Amino acid sequence: MTTLLAVRDLRVVIDGLHILHGVDLDVAATGVTALLGRNGAGKTTTVKAVMGLVPRTGSLVFDGADIGRLPTHLVVRRGIGYAPEDRGIFAGLSVAENLRLAERDSAPAYDLVFELFPELKQRHKQAAGTLSGGQQQMVAIARTLLNGNRLIIADEPTKGLAPKIVTEVADVLARAAETVPVLLVEQNLALVRRVAGHCAVLADGRTAHQGDARELLADEDAARRLLGVGSHRPAPEVTS
Numbered sequence: 711m712t713t714l715l716a717v718r719d720l721r722v723v724i725d726g727l728h729i730l731h732g733v734d735l736d737v738a739a740t741g742v743t744a745l746l747g748r749n750g751a752g753k754t755t756t757v758k759a760v761m762g763l764v765p766r767t768g769s770l771v772f773d774g775a776d777i778g779r780l781p782t783h784l785v786v787r788r789g790i791g792y793a794p795e796d797r798g799i800f801a802g803l804s805v806a807e808n809l810r811l812a813e814r815d816s817a818p819a820y821d822l823v824f825e826l827f828p829e830l831k832q833r834h835k836q837a838a839g840t841l842s843g844g845q846q847q848m849v850a851i852a853r854t855l856l857n858g859n860r861l862i863i864a865d866e867p868t869k870g871l872a873p874k875i876v877t878e879v880a881d882v883l884a885r886a887a888e889t890v891p892v893l894l895v896e897q898n899l900a901l902v903r904r905v906a907g908h909c910a911v912l913a914d915g916r917t918a919h920q921g922d923a924r925e926l927l928a929d930e931d932a933a934r935r936l937l938g939v940g941s942h943r944p945a946p947e948v949t950s
């Protein structure tokens with residue numbers, strides 16, 4: 711596996727609380743890498759640390775360059791797009807305005823975005839706050855695809871969504887990952903099995919496992935030990 715982002719011994723302390731105690735993570739240069747772990751394991755904190763949104767120590771090497779001391783805006787400028795767990799959309803602004811605010815490149819990839827999300831084109835004048843949860847998630851992912859990012863980080867994009875919408879979001883992530891590698895924080899293991907190649911599992915702020923996602927999820931005992939759940943649930947249909 712070729713590594714695009716190499717995280718080593720990542721540590722985060724917030725208000726004196728040690729939240730990450732040494733996370734190692736290799737994000738593959740192609741496809742979807744899944745970041746897994748039980749609630750509170752440190753997944754969101756890990757991706758926030760990559761983005762420079764929380765104070766961090768350790769080594770973060772992205773495409774051969776050290777980004778471990780860069781502030782968020784410079785991490786973004788290196789080509790890492792982030793769709794946060796809370797989606798971070800501007801509720802009072804329209805879909806088009808939300809997208810326009812995210813433009814960084816001189817030629818934003820609206821063709822790609824509207825091909826993947828035709829619904830956003832139809833709803834471009836609608837206030838983003840009146841969209842469904844799934845549509846808001848599409849706006850969050852679309853913003854990362856507008857610019858020529860070299861890595862997309864999506865934090866629990868399917869959280870709270872209806873099964874049909876989960877399938878749609880899974881579809882889009884799988885299609886996006888054909889051109890841009892994706893680091894996906896996800897609890898829906900059926901989706902992970904469907905779209906992910908490499909995976910890392912966190913436990914108590916540390917890396918407990920790294921390897922092939924499907925191999926891990928095929929191993930009932932390991933999945934239960936590392937993730938606390940059986941992994942054999944029906945997979946959502948990915949049509950692309």
Ligand SMILES: Nc1ncnc2c1ncn2[C@@H]1O[C@H](COP(=O)(O)OP(=O)(O)OP(=O)(O)O)[C@@H](O)[C@H]1O
Pocket residue numbers: 724725727729747748749750751752753754755756
């Ligand atoms: N700003 C903060 N202040 C104090 N504790 C925090 C802060 N951010 C995170 N934590 C704690 O750190 C631990 C890891 O949180 P984090 O959100 O990274 O976990 P997670 O794996 O993403 O969990 P979930 O799957 O529930 O979203 C949790 O115990 C959380 O309560």
